[in-house]
Amino acid sequence: MSSAQPDFDLRDRSIMITGANRGIGAALCQTILQYSPKIIHATYRSEPGELDDPRVRWCPLDLRTPETLARLAESVGELDVLINNAGILLPTATDPAEEHANLVAMMQVHLHGPLQLVDILLPALQRSQHPMVVNVISMSAFVNVAGCEAYCTSKAALHSATQGLRVKYPNIRCVGVYPGPTATDMTAGSAVTLADPADSAGAIIAGMIDGESSIFPDPAARAVESVIGASVTALEAQFAGLLVE
Numbered sequence: 001m002s003s004a005q006p007d008f009d010l011r012d013r014s015i016m017i018t019g020a021n022r023g024i025g026a027a028l029c030q031t032i033l034q035y036s037p038k039i040i041h042a043t044y045r046s047e048p049g050e051l052d053d054p055r056v057r058w059c060p061l062d063l064r065t066p067e068t069l070a071r072l073a074e075s076v077g078e079l080d081v082l083i084n085n086a087g088i089l090l091p092t093a094t095d096p097a098e099e100h101a102n103l104v105a106m107m108q109v110h111l112h113g114p115l116q117l118v119d120i121l122l123p124a125l126q127r128s129q130h131p132m133v134v135n136v137i138s139m140s141a142f143v144n145v146a147g148c149e150a151y152c153t154s155k156a157a158l159h160s161a162t163q164g165l166r167v168k169y170p171n172i173r174c175v176g177v178y179p180g181p182t183a184t185d186m187t188a189g190s191a192v193t194l195a196d197p198a199d200s201a202g203a204i205i206a207g208m209i210d211g212e213s214s215i216f217p218d219p220a221a222r223a224v225e226s227v228i229g230a231s232v233t234a235l236e237a238q239f240a241g242l243l244v245e
């Protein structure tokens with residue numbers, strides 16, 4: 001989706017990627033290394049990833065445990081790019097109490113955790129000349145899907161929060177990424193066509209460098225973009241000045 005933002009260079013940047021030990025996060029990490037970053041703060045919850053490179057610093061982070069967020073922020077000096085990628089997909093439960101607990105968990109990992117990270121890392125981001133926050137959302141932010149209603153709800157919340165960050169912090173580039181089904185542990189056993197995470201990571205990084213504000217990194221996502229993409233951008237621009245004197 002087009003944007004008026006200038007092009008961006010990842011060379012010598014300090015970058016944080018949450019959930020970098022596997023899936024799309026690991027593919028993003030691999031891809032970014034090709035662009036000569038200064039350092040990647042690569043977070044994991046359970047086990048560090050396999051990538052062994054002096055520019056990759058593995059850091060523990062559990063978005064459901066606030067102390068780990070604060071500890072992580074303390075250990076980061078400069079930061080140019082925060083990529084909120086970590087996610088969980090808890091399928092719809094039939095028991096309402098369990099389903100509510102699932103929603104709470106996914107809202108923490110997909111909404112509250114990423115926003116808390118932005119808050120905690122704001123001083124470091126604001127010291128950067130080209131600060132950027134990239135939220136890995138999902139095409140399901142735009143359409144709720146049977147079997148994972150709470151997941152889609154939490155991703156719709158992150159989509160709205162991403163627009164909110166753009167309003168709140170006009171000096172920080174805030175990018176929404178809307179992948180379609182992608183071949184990671186999250187989709188294991190799925191019968192639908194799955195995008196290759198390396199291809200998606202390439203498209204995400206290309207979009208970041210090209211100055212895109214919304215990135216639809218695979219064919220299924222681009223089919224969604226062709227239906228709603230331009231109108232979402234137009235609406236966001238139209239409402240940008242509403243209620244602001």
Ligand SMILES: NC(=O)c1ccc[n+]([C@@H]2O[C@H](COP(=O)([O-])OP(=O)(O)OC[C@H]3O[C@@H](n4cnc5c(N)ncnc54)[C@H](OP(=O)(O)O)[C@@H]3O)[C@@H](O)[C@H]2O)c1
Pocket residue numbers: 018019020021022023024025044045046047061062063064085086087088109136137138139178179180181182183184185186187
């Ligand atoms: N795969 C898809 O089809 C698809 C489509 C659209 C959007 N997405 C989104 O893309 C992002 C990456 O998904 P993926 O497919 O790569 O998933 P994945 O392979 O299941 O990996 C999920 C990552 O998130 C981390 N994580 C989970 N819970 C966490 C927590 N509480 N705190 C910190 N980190 C946590 C995991 O760490 P551990 O390994 O330590 O558990 C792992 O690194 C997610 O936001 C997902 O919603 C995925």
